[in-house]
Amino acid sequence: MDLHTVTDVISAPEPGMWRPGDAWLGGGTALFGEPRPSISRLLDLPSAGWPALTVRDDGVEVAATCTVAELYRGLGEYPIAGQCCHSFLASFKIWNVATVGGNLCSALPAGPMISLCSALGGVCLLIDASGAERSVPVADFVVDDGRTLLRDGELLRSIFLPWAALRGRTAFRRGSLHRHGRSAVLLIGVLGEDGGLELTVTAATRRPWVFRFSAVPSELSTALAAIPPEAWTDDVHGRPVWRAHLTRYFAEQIRVELSA
Structure with a gap:
């Protein structure tokens, strides 16, 4: 969809260039998906030339402009990364354009990069219009369907994923009304080196829900009951009652798998 109100596109923008009416442009697959009459200028982030993946001793830094294809090529050897990449309701064309940061900032419940980064304890690096930085866990970054913690003029620079979680033992479950449909339920379990379990619920809920246990519990229904109806x-x-049922069903499968 054309954005008819846009009059300028700025290459290699700096945070201080932002002004009311601007929008940060990543891959554009979500930005151009619906009318946005309030936008008059686009700040093109890919032209900044950020490295897609930066390997560190303690983990990997994923640039917000890293495409799904680049993430898959770089981290596809880790099962959970590959499974989440394949959870996109998208063709290979979208894989080569859509960005990890764009998926997070769109904050759609079915966003598989939200699932991946939340489950792995990812941390967002945010930069405001003055250049000041702050870090926010991905699980807290998305606050509701279509809403994030981003403030006016603030941009998502990168997401840090620790090796400990990425290389850990994981279990993945995904459900949809159709074989190749949009994710209606997506659960990821991560077993820590200390035997602790982290269970992340996404797609079924309006924001990520992460449950942490010091050891694999004997049941999960009590913890999942903390998710309120709204x-x-x-x-x-998918309707809420079906999503909640499938969440409990998948959670039990993950519990059994990771306790083996």
Whole structure:
């Protein structure tokens, strides 16, 4: 969809260039998906030339402009990364354009990069219009369907993923109304080196829910009961009661798998 109100596109922008009416442009697959009459100028982030993946001793830094294809080529050897990449309702064309940062900032419940980064304890690096930085866990970055913690003029620079979680033992479950449909339920379990379990619920809920246990519990239904009725996603891809049922079903499968 054309954005008819846009009059300028700025290459290699700096945070201080932002002004009301601007929008940060990553891959554009979400930005151009619907009318946005309030936008008059685009700040093109890919032209900044950030490295897609930066390997560190303690983990990997994923640039917000890293495409799904680049993430898959760089981290596809880790099962959970590959599984989340394949959870996109998208063709290979989208894989080569859509960005990890764009998926997070769109904050759609079915966003698989939200699932991946939340489950792995990812941390967002945010930069405001003055150049000041702050770090926010991905699980807290998305606050509701279509809403994040981003402030006016603030941009998502990167997401840090620790090796400990990325290389850990994981279990993945995904459900949809159709074989190749949008994710209605997506759960990831990560077993820590200390035997602790982290269970992340996404797609079924309007924001990520992360449950942490010091050891694999004997049951998960009590913990999952903490998700309130209004937190479940309700749209054409699945009703809340079905999503909640499938969440409990998948959670038990993950519990059994990771306790083996």
